[in-house]
Amino acid sequence: MADETTGSRTGPATWEPPFSVEETGGLRAYPPPDEWDDFVEYDPKAWPRKVERHYELVPTVCFNCEAGCGLLAYVDKASGAIRKFEGNPAHPGSRGRNCAKGPATINQVNDPERILYPMRRVGARGEGRWERITWDQALDQVAAVARKAIVEARQTEIMYHVGRMGEDGFTERVLAAWGVDGHNSHTNICSSGARTGYAFWMGVDRPAPDYANARVILLISSHLETGHYFNPHAQRILEAKARGAKLIVIDPRLSNTASHADEWLPLWPGMEPVFLLGLAHVILRERLYDAAFLRRWTNWEAFLRSEGVETPTFERFEERLNELYAAYDPERVARETGLEAARIVALARDIAAAGSRFSAHVWRAAAAANLGGWLTARNLFFLNVLTGSVGTEGGTLPNLSAKFVPHPPVEPPPVRVWNDLTWPREFPLAHNEMSFLLPHFLKEGRGHLDLYFTRVYNPVWTNPDGFTWIEVLGDERKVGLHAALTPTWNETAYWADLVLPMGHSPERHDLISYETHGARWIAFRQPVQRVVAERHGRRVGFTHEVNPGEVWEENEWWIELSWRIDPDGSLGIRRHFESPYRPGEKITVEEYYRWIFEHSVPGLPEAAARAGLSPYAYMQRYSAFEIGRAEFGQHEEPVAPSQLAGAATDPATGIVYTTAPPPERIDVKPYPRPPDGPLGRRVGIEVDGRVVRGFPTPSGLLEFFSTTLAEWGWPELAIPAEIPSHVHPSRLASGQFVLNATYRLPTLIHTRSGNAKWLYELSHQNPVLMHTSDAVRLGLRSGDLVRVSTDIGHFVDRVFVGEGIRPGVVACSHHLGRWRLKGAPGVDRWASAEVSLERGPEGVWRLRQLEGVRPFPSDDPDSSRVWWREAGVHQNLTFAVHPDPVSGMHAWHQIVRVERAGPDDQYGDVVVDTRESDRIYREWMAATRPGPGPGHRRRPEWLLRPLRPHTSAYASPSLPPDDRAGG
Numbered sequence: 001m002a003d004e005t006t007g008s009r010t011g012p013a014t015w016e017p018p019f020s021v022e023e024t025g026g027l028r029a030y031p032p033p034d035e036w037d038d039f040v041e042y043d044p045k046a047w048p049r050k051v052e053r054h055y056e057l058v059p060t061v062c063f064n065c066e067a068g069c070g071l072l073a074y075v076d077k078a079s080g081a082i083r084k085f086e087g088n089p090a091h092p093g094s095r096g097r098n099c100a101k102g103p104a105t106i107n108q109v110n111d112p113e114r115i116l117y118p119m120r121r122v123g124a125r126g127e128g129r130w131e132r133i134t135w136d137q138a139l140d141q142v143a144a145v146a147r148k149a150i151v152e153a154r155q156t157e158i159m160y161h162v163g164r165m166g167e168d169g170f171t172e173r174v175l176a177a178w179g180v181d182g183h184n185s186h187t188n189i190c191s192s193g194a195r196t197g198y199a200f201w202m203g204v205d206r207p208a209p210d211y212a213n214a215r216v217i218l219l220i221s222s223h224l225e226t227g228h229y230f231n232p233h234a235q236r237i238l239e240a241k242a243r244g245a246k247l248i249v250i251d252p253r254l255s256n257t258a259s260h261a262d263e264w265l266p267l268w269p270g271m272e273p274v275f276l277l278g279l280a281h282v283i284l285r286e287r288l289y290d291a292a293f294l295r296r297w298t299n300w301e302a303f304l305r306s307e308g309v310e311t312p313t314f315e316r317f318e319e320r321l322n323e324l325y326a327a328y329d330p331e332r333v334a335r336e337t338g339l340e341a342a343r344i345v346a347l348a349r350d351i352a353a354a355g356s357r358f359s360a361h362v363w364r365a366a367a368a369a370n371l372g373g374w375l376t377a378r379n380l381f382f383l384n385v386l387t388g389s390v391g392t393e394g395g396t397l398p399n400l401s402a403k404f405v406p407h408p409p410v411e412p413p414p415v416r417v418w419n420d421l422t423w424p425r426e427f428p429l430a431h432n433e434m435s436f437l438l439p440h441f442l443k444e445g446r447g448h449l450d451l452y453f454t455r456v457y458n459p460v461w462t463n464p465d466g467f468t469w470i471e472v473l474g475d476e477r478k479v480g481l482h483a484a485l486t487p488t489w490n491e492t493a494y495w496a497d498l499v500l501p502m503g504h505s506p507e508r509h510d511l512i513s514y515e516t517h518g519a520r521w522i523a524f525r526q527p528v529q530r531v532v533a534e535r536h537g538r539r540v541g542f543t544h545e546v547n548p549g550e551v552w553e554e555n556e557w558w559i560e561l562s563w564r565i566d567p568d569g570s571l572g573i574r575r576h577f578e579s580p581y582r583p584g585e586k587i588t589v590e591e592y593y594r595w596i597f598e599h600s601v602p603g604l605p606e607a608a609a610r611a612g613l614s615p616y617a618y619m620q621r622y623s624a625f626e627i628g629r630a631e632f633g634q635h636e637e638p639v640a641p642s643q644l645a646g647a648a649t650d651p652a653t654g655i656v657y658t659t660a661p662p663p664e665r666i667d668v669k670p671y672p673r674p675p676d677g678p679l680g681r682r683v684g685i686e687v688d689g690r691v692v693r694g695f696p697t698p699s700g701l702l703e704f705f706s707t708t709l710a711e712w713g714w715p716e717l718a719i720p721a722e723i724p725s726h727v728h729p730s731r732l733a734s735g736q737f738v739l740n741a742t743y744r745l746p747t748l749i750h751t752r753s754g755n756a757k758w759l760y761e762l763s764h765q766n767p768v769l770m771h772t773s774d775a776v777r778l779g780l781r782s783g784d785l786v787r788v789s790t791d792i793g794h795f796v797d798r799v800f801v802g803e804g805i806r807p808g809v810v811a812c813s814h815h816l817g818r819w820r821l822k823g824a825p826g827v828d829r830w831a832s833a834e835v836s837l838e839r840g841p842e843g844v845w846r847l848r849q850l851e852g853v854r855p856f857p858s859d860d861p862d863s864s865r866v867w868w869r870e871a872g873v874h875q876n877l878t879f880a881v882h883p884d885p886v887s888g889m890h891a892w893h894q895i896v897r898v899e900r901a902g903p904d905d906q907y908g909d910v911v912v913d914t915r916e917s918d919r920i921y922r923e924w925m926a927a928t929r930p931g932p933g934p935g936h937r938r939r940p941e942w943l944l945r946p947l948r949p950h951t952s953a954y955a956s957p958s959l960p961p962d963d964r965a966g967g
């Protein structure tokens with residue numbers, strides 16, 4: 001039985017690794033685990049001779065996207081080298097199947113241009129001159145700066161800025177141990193829009209669609225090739241489709257996903273909320289909705305009371321729904337979207353017919369692209385609510401039903417400070433840190449960073465307005481010591497003081513759990529060569545002893561650094577990094593995970609015992625463990641009797657409170673936390689006479705009416721609604737296009753795979769996609785150079801003409817265009833162009849490609865065989881920041897002009913005026929409605945935060961109440 005407040009669960013696991021190996025046509029799908037210690041295959045290069053190769057197989061986890069798929073490393077027993085990576089069949093999410101990024105991990109391990117030793121800047125930032133130092137020097141330098149800031153109570157001057165975490169909670173606990181509210185992430189350029197839309201409905205900010213059992217699947221964007229957890233999702237989407245499920249895809253491009261769809265809907269960007277409300281209109285008008293679910297699980301009474309109804313009835317609520325959404329009739333929606341009205345009606349009926357087996361998802365795409373993009377997720381989930389497909393088999397679950405984060409040996413207390421650089425007063429409802437505005441905040445004098453970590457993150461290249469980042473990172477008055485923790489050189493590392501090489505996926509320890517399907521699992525990323533060495537009796541003190549060069553892993557870095565910050569324990573930091581087995585001694589990374597596997601993963605000790613292994617040895621052996629199937633209908637689970645001792649029910653809300661102590665938490669995944677009430681700790685909600693778990697929202701129900709939005713200054717958006725996007729057709733002048741810049745090429749993802757030669761051989765260009773009709777009007781053919789002008793500058797790229805995109809829309813992937821400065825070490829030559837970078841006297845930046853990709857000499861003979869010449873174009877530099885005033889999400893879409901390139905334009909040119917960047921930043925900031933909000937709070941306490949501070953930190957210390965935010 002799951003606990004109603006923590007999501008912890010006890011009981012045996014339902015899954016075991018696949019010891020039996022499926023055989024088809026005489027071929028084995030995977031090496032069976034009993035052969036992993038000595039797996040034999042023939043060397044294909046020796047054919048027709050049969051030359052045996054003996055391998056030791058070690059499982060780990062891919063680090064090239066957030067799916068966390070399993071890998072098997074093939075270690076040559078003769079040479080000790082890793083020869084290749086294939087899928088791990090013992091991984092419940094990926095099931096032995098990988099996309100191109102998984103096997104390409106071998107490129108990253110063997111990259112001839114990777115960073116192998118810690119480096120320190122020589123000369124000015126950006127000059128590209130470095131010297132090799134020792135790890136002791138790096139640790140001591142960083143520890144001295146951190147200790148001084150902590151001792152002087154300047155905790156807000158320490159910031160850790162991460163791209164894709166790739167692990168669950170380790171670094172957040174480090175920062176909490178330091179007492180630092182310094183966690184920053186890329187989430188507001190990635191997924192905050194969708195998170196916000198989901199959170200205002202159910203408290204939980206991520207969906208977990210059960211695609212495998214769905215009858216109708218609705219996707220917004222290209223999930224099969226590039227979307228959220230796309231490999232595990234793609235497997236199950238296609239399996240469901242093979243069993244007869246209908247696939248509907250909304251995307252202005254004919255992506256690979258759209259090509260598999262039964263219905264492809266190339267909507268005008270930003271029209272998604274209108275279209276979704278059109279579907280809701282049909283379902284409501286024809287009474288195809290699940291009335292029983294709506295009555296039980298939405299806060300319809302609170303909504304009617306907000307409208308002044310003294311005696312609310314469900315029948316009146318049904319009437320109001322039809323009244324509210326009457327304007328979204330199929331004819332109006334057809335006019336705005338370009339779809340046929342009959343098609344809209346048919347799609348709505350299909351969705352309603354699926355009932356509780358309607359599975360839907362949006363993560364980036366429209367939710368990340370538009371002003372008000374969070375309403376795409378809010379309106380999409382409205383369809384789940386109407387069909388009763390929330391938390392159901394074949395429906396859409398809150399992700400916490402399919403995720404597990406085990407309790408660590410020590411959990412530091414919440415920090416008691418608040419960092420206004422990441423959580424500013426203008427964005428009290430932002431779902432994550434306002435990371436992409438950091439350079440603007442520093443330029444305005446809002447604060448200073450004494451110690452800045454970038455961890456597997458490259459804001460100069462990944463974020464919008466990269467030249468403003470360069471201006472600020474180059475100013476030591478604004479950013480003190482900048483330490484880049486990165487496996488590879490990147491554009492941001494040029495402006496660091498220390499470049500510290502951290503391991504790729506087979507060179508580090510991490511523990512991760514993701515909502516890939518209808519199950520809860522954990523996976524153990526582990527350093528392959530360390531596992532092999534220890535199997536053969538070698539004692540390894542630190543992972544860098546067996547990694548290439550002196551490459552470290554972050555977990556050991558943070559332990560060592562924390563110990564040096566507090567060498568005598570006087571700051572109270574060191575105690576959080578002491579061994580649970582050797583009191584007073586420094587914890588080892590092996591002890592950290594050994595304790596977790598022994599104490600915090602239900603069913604793992606029993607499964608390990610059945611296999612004759614310790615829990616730690618079991619996870620080393622298989623690297624993954626399924627804790628149990630996803631818990632469908634968690635909101636309906638009765639509250640445990642032990643939690644109802646002394647319970648009292650608030651008659652106005654039905655929320656049940658208790659004075660009983662909370663149960664011990666074994667599952668510590670981030671969980672929305674509605675505040676306690678005068679009757680005690682909230683434990684559940686009474687629904688139809690039963691005390692059940694409910695949802696982690698202020699009402700305990702699914703919130704059709706968001707009291708949070710209403711009370712914090714956005715009453716007009718408190719119910720599912722739509723607002724015109726910043727790229728609405730009415731905002732475009734004659735001849736302008738909408739630039740869709742939010743999609744990925746299937747083989748590439750951010751900085752982590754920039755040194756994978758196989759991936760760049762597959763995808764090395766990001767042309768501007770344009771519909772044939774638009775190209776004819778402009779006199780363009782595929783391959784022509786075009787200048788794409790944004791509101792702060794322009795870039796020059798080639799055009800690709802075809803029918804696979806909506807007219808009036810152009811598209812360019814934002815995952816290419818890597819560059820390196822002339823004469824400096826930098827981004828791998830497989831992937832980058834050599835460039836010149838200049839800033840004119842009036843603040844105008846110019847980046848010009850001097851040489852594209854060329855063959856080059858190295859220890860890898862493939863470098864002399866490079867045949868491609870272009871590295872793509874860095875378009876993100878030309879995008880001003882567009883912070884959505886509610887979600888904080890950067891709205892990626894751009895209004896642009898596209899014209900034939902001029903005589904002075906060259907492929908890859910980028911020109912930007914950062915004075916215009918500042919102006920547009922101020923324009924968007926003027927649209928915010930700052931806090932504090934009710935109770936003079938900085939932010940609603942129930943909303944998730946990656947590193948949640950102590951409740952006392954939520955109090956706004958001196959800012960006057962804002963009437964628009966409730967006073």
